[in-house]
Amino acid sequence: MAMDTFLQQIINGLVLGSIYALVALGYTMVYGIMGLINFAHGEVVMIGALVALTVINLLAGSGLPGIVIALIGLIAAAPVCMATGFAIERIAYRPLRRAPRLAPLITAIGVSIVLQNLAMLIWGRRYHSFPPILPSTGYEIFGATISGLQIAIVVIAALMMAGLSLLVQRTRLGRAMRATAENPQIAQLMGVDINRIISLTFVIGSALAAVAGLMVSANYSIAHYYMGFILGLKAFTAAVLGGIGNLAGAMLGGILLGLIEALGAGYIGDLTGGFLGSHYQDVFAFFVLILVLVFRPSGLVGEKVAERA
Amino acid sequence: MGLAELRRDRRAAIAATLAIGIVLAVAPFVIGATAGSTWLRIVDFALLYIMLALGLNIVVGFAGLLDMGYIAFYGVGAYLYALLASPQFGLHWPLWAILPAGAALAGLFGVILGAPTLRLRGDYLAIVTLGFGEIIRIFLNNLNAPVNITNGPQGISGIDPIRIGGVSLAKPIEVLGFTLPSLHAYYYLFLALALAIVFVSIRLENSRIGRAWVAIREDEIAAKACGINTRNVKLLAFAMGATFGGVAGGLFAGFQAFVSPESFSLMESVMVLCMVVLGGMGNIPGVILGGVLLTLLPELFRHGAGPVQQALFGKVVLDPEALRMLLFGLALIAVMLYRPAGLWPSTRRRRELRGNSA
Numbered sequence: 001m002a003m004d005t006f007l008q009q010i011i012n013g014l015v016l017g018s019i020y021a022l023v024a025l026g027y028t029m030v031y032g033i034m035g036l037i038n039f040a041h042g043e044v045v046m047i048g049a050l051v052a053l054t055v056i057n058l059l060a061g062s063g064l065p066g067i068v069i070a071l072i073g074l075i076a077a078a079p080v081c082m083a084t085g086f087a088i089e090r091i092a093y094r095p096l097r098r099a100p101r102l103a104p105l106i107t108a109i110g111v112s113i114v115l116q117n118l119a120m121l122i123w124g125r126r127y128h129s130f131p132p133i134l135p136s137t138g139y140e141i142f143g144a145t146i147s148g149l150q151i152a153i154v155v156i157a158a159l160m161m162a163g164l165s166l167l168v169q170r171t172r173l174g175r176a177m178r179a180t181a182e183n184p185q186i187a188q189l190m191g192v193d194i195n196r197i198i199s200l201t202f203v204i205g206s207a208l209a210a211v212a213g214l215m216v217s218a219n220y221s222i223a224h225y226y227m228g229f230i231l232g233l234k235a236f237t238a239a240v241l242g243g244i245g246n247l248a249g250a251m252l253g254g255i256l257l258g259l260i261e262a263l264g265a266g267y268i269g270d271l272t273g274g275f276l277g278s279h280y281q282d283v284f285a286f287f288v289l290i291l292v293l294v295f296r297p298s299g300l301v302g303e304k305v306a307e308r309a
Numbered sequence: 310m311g312l313a314e315l316r317r318d319r320r321a322a323i324a325a326t327l328a329i330g331i332v333l334a335v336a337p338f339v340i341g342a343t344a345g346s347t348w349l350r351i352v353d354f355a356l357l358y359i360m361l362a363l364g365l366n367i368v369v370g371f372a373g374l375l376d377m378g379y380i381a382f383y384g385v386g387a388y389l390y391a392l393l394a395s396p397q398f399g400l401h402w403p404l405w406a407i408l409p410a411g412a413a414l415a416g417l418f419g420v421i422l423g424a425p426t427l428r429l430r431g432d433y434l435a436i437v438t439l440g441f442g443e444i445i446r447i448f449l450n451n452l453n454a455p456v457n458i459t460n461g462p463q464g465i466s467g468i469d470p471i472r473i474g475g476v477s478l479a480k481p482i483e484v485l486g487f488t489l490p491s492l493h494a495y496y497y498l499f500l501a502l503a504l505a506i507v508f509v510s511i512r513l514e515n516s517r518i519g520r521a522w523v524a525i526r527e528d529e530i531a532a533k534a535c536g537i538n539t540r541n542v543k544l545l546a547f548a549m550g551a552t553f554g555g556v557a558g559g560l561f562a563g564f565q566a567f568v569s570p571e572s573f574s575l576m577e578s579v580m581v582l583c584m585v586v587l588g589g590m591g592n593i594p595g596v597i598l599g600g601v602l603l604t605l606l607p608e609l610f611r612h613g614a615g616p617v618q619q620a621l622f623g624k625v626v627l628d629p630e631a632l633r634m635l636l637f638g639l640a641l642i643a644v645m646l647y648r649p650a651g652l653w654p655s656t657r658r659r660r661e662l663r664g665n666s667a
Contacts, residue, residue, distance in 0.1 A: 107645045113638030120631040286440035294425045
C-alpha cells in the first residue's frame with residue numbers, strides 16, 4: 001500500500017485509540033482500586049452516547065452553532081452517566097465486596113444486560129444517527145485527510161487524560177485514591193473514607209465514559225443500544241495491554257490498540273493473500289488480548305499482578 | 310433434607326427413581342397433549358441446554374475455571390454436523406460417525422483454549438474465554454469467502470435429520486402399529502443422552518479426577534503441593550466440558566436442520582453460565598434445575614408478556630424481548646446478592662459461602 005494510505009490508517013488508528021483510551025481509563029481506575037473488572041462500563045458509554053444524541057437531535061434544528069449543541073448534549077449526558085456509574089457500584093458491587101470473586105463478575109454481567117435492555121426499551125432497536133451539525137472540513141496532510149472532528153477527538157481526549165493524571169497525582173482526592181488502591185484497610189486507618197473514594201472513582205470513570213460516548217457517536221455518526229458491549233471489550237483489552245490498574249498504561253494501550261486495529265484491518269488482505277479481509281477487524285483485539293494475557297499478563301507498563309489474576 | 314433421607318433409605322430411593330422415570334417417560338405425551346407441540350419443542354431444547362449446562366458445570370462448577378466462551382464448543386459440534394451431513398459439501402455421514410467426531414473436535418478445541426490460559430484465573434480467564442468464543446463466532450460468520458466453508462451469516466440449511474438405524478427422527482415413526490411423532494422421538498433421544506451425561510457427571514464428581522478438580526478450585530497451590538498435576542487436570546476439565554458441548558451441538562444441528570453463527574453468540578454463553586450459577590455451581594441437580602428454569606421461564610415470558618400487555622393496556626407497550634432480558638438481568642443480580650450459592654447449592658459450597666472453614 002502506498003504511503004498516504006498508511007498515514008491515513010495511522011490517523012484513523014489514533015482517533016480510534018483516543019476513544020479506547022478514555023474508556024480504558026474507566027476500567028483501569030476501577031481495577032486499580034478494587035481489583036475488579038467493571039463489566040458494565042461499556043454500557044455506561046452507550047448510555048452516554050444515546051442521551052447525548054437524543055439531546056443533540058432535539059436541538060439540531062434550533063439554529064445554535066454545532067459545537068454549542070454538542071456541548072449541551074455532553075452536559076446532559078455526563079450527569080446521567082455519573083448517576084449510572086454511582087448506582088452500579090452501590091447496587092452490584094458494594095454488597096459483594098467480601099464475596100468470592102465470581103459473584104461481582106456475575107452481577108456485573110447482570111447489570112450489563114439490564115442496562116442494555118433498558119436502553120432498548122427507551123431508545124428502541126433502531127440505529128440513531130448523528131445529525132450533521134459539526135463542520136466536516138478536512139485537512140490534507142501528505143495525501144491523507146484528517147477532519148476537524150478527528151482533531152478535536154484526539155485533542156480533547158489528550159486534555160482529559162492530562163486532567164485525570166493531574167487529579168490523581170497532585171490533589172488530595174488523588175492521593176486518597178492511590179492510597180485506597182495500595183491498601184484499602186490501611187487507607188481507612190489513615191482517615192480515608194474508602195466508600196466515598198470508590199464511589200467517586202466510578203463517577204469519574206463514568207464522566208469520561210460520557211465524553212467517549214459522544215465521541216464515538218460523532219465519529220461514526222451512529223449510536224444504538226448494542227454499541228457498548230464490543231467497545232467495552234476493546235477498551236478492556238486496551239487496559240490489559242497497557243497494564244491494568246495503571247493510568248498511563250491505559251492511555252498507551254488504547255492508542256496502541258487503535259493503531260493495531262486500523263493497520264491490521266488495512267493490511268490483513270495483503271498479508272494473507274486475500275484470504276482474510278477487513279471484516280476480521282474485531283478479531284485483532286481478541287488476539288491481542290489473548291497474546292498479552294498469556295505472554296505478559298502485567299501488560300506493557302504494569303506491575304506484576306499475576307497472582308491476583 | 311429429603312435427599313439425605315433418600316440416600317439412607319434404599320427402598321425409598323428405588324421408589325423415587327421409578328417415579329421420576331415414569332414421569333420422564335410419559336412427559337412428552339402429557340405435554341404434547343395439553344400444551345401443544347410448541348412446548349414439546351421447548352422441552353426438547355431444555356434437554357439440550359441441560360447437557361450444555363452439565364458440560365459447563367465441569368469447567369466452572371467442579372474445576373472453578375470461569376469459562377465465558379463455552380457456546381463455541383456447542384458451535385463447533387453443530388457446524389461439524391452441519392458440514393458432514395448436508396448438501397453444503399454433499400456429504401451425508403451417519404450419526405454414529407459424526408457425534409463422536411464432533412465430541413472429539415470440540416474436546417480438541419477445549420484443549421486449544423485451555424493450554425494458553427492455564428496460568429490465568431478468575432476474571433482474566435473469563436475475558437480470554439469470552440474472546441475465544443467471539444473469535445470462533447466471527448470466523449463462522451466470515452468463512453464464506455474466498456472459500457465457502459460455513460456459508461457465512463446465512464448459515465447452513467437443509468441439514469440431514471438425525472437417523473438411527475436408518476429411521477429418520479424427522480418424520481413420525483411407526484412402531485408396532487403405534488405412531489411416535491418426531492418431537493417425541495427427539496425427546497427420548499435427548500433424554501437418553503442427557504441421562505448419560507448426568508451419569509458421567511456423577512461418576513466424575515466422585516472420582517479421583519473430580520476430587521482433583523475440586524481441590525484445584527479450592528486452592529490451586531495446595532492442590533499442586535498434594536501431587537496433583539494441575540496442568541493436565543485443568544486441561545482435562547476443559548476437554549471434558551467441551552466434549553459435552555460438542556455432543557449437544559451435533560444434536561442441535563440435526564434437530565434444527567439449520568445452523569447459523571447467530572445461535573452461538575456471547576449471550577448464549579452467558580445464558581448457559583447463568584444456568585450453572587443460578588442453579589447451584591458444582592451441584593448436578595441444581596444445574597439441571599437451572600437449565601430447566603432458564604429455558605422454560607423465558608419462553609413462558611415470551612408467550613405471556615405480549616398478550617398480558619394487550620389485555621392491560623390494549624396494546625403492546627414494551628418490547629417483550631427486551632422486557633424478558635431485563636428481568637433476566639435483574640434476576641441474575643438478585644440471586645447473586647441474596648443467594649450467592651445458587652438456588653440449589655451443593656452442601657460444600659453452602660458451607661464455603663457461609664464462611665465456616667469446616
